[in-house]
Amino acid sequence: MTEPETSPSASKSTITSYEDADAPWNQVYSDADIAHWNDGVIQEFRANGGTVGGAYAGSELILLTTTGAKTGKQHVVPLGLLRRDATMFVSSFIEDRYPAWYHNVRADPRVTIEFGTKTFQGTALALTGAEYDEFAVWVREHNPLLAEYQEKVSLPLPW
DSSP states (O other): OOOOTTSTTSOOOOOOSTTOTTSGGGSOOOHHHHHTTTHHHHHHHHHTTTOOOGGGTTOOEEEEEEEOTTTOOEEEEEEEEEEETTEEEEOOOOSSSOOHHHHHHHHOOEEEEEETTEEEEEEOOOOOHHHHHHHHHHHHHHOHHHHHHHTTOSSOOOO
């Protein structure tokens, strides 16, 4: 598949707002493009030791491998990284439902994380209750893009 010009790997300026017209989530994509949305980012990440360009240039990403809650198959997804002390957190922009990786880690928390050139085995924890609430306050203070997005959707962002 040829990567569309507006894909996440296309050359774009720095995204500073969820409403930014250049943001990959504000583009129009065909069903074929959506089905392969992450393929180019994953390939670029692995080929360049965890560094990618385009809309994600300068962002700290990981590749998260989960086991499908329904299929039992391995799924890889690139995610932006939030750091708080020695703990890594990930989240996703969502619209009306949570992403597959979130359901997968709730069903089977064993994950593989690719970070730069290193690969780690880990255990994911989906935050809930008071722990979620406390972390949500921290995120709103330290990640303006996620804070802005949370104001636009009714579901709480997963992390």
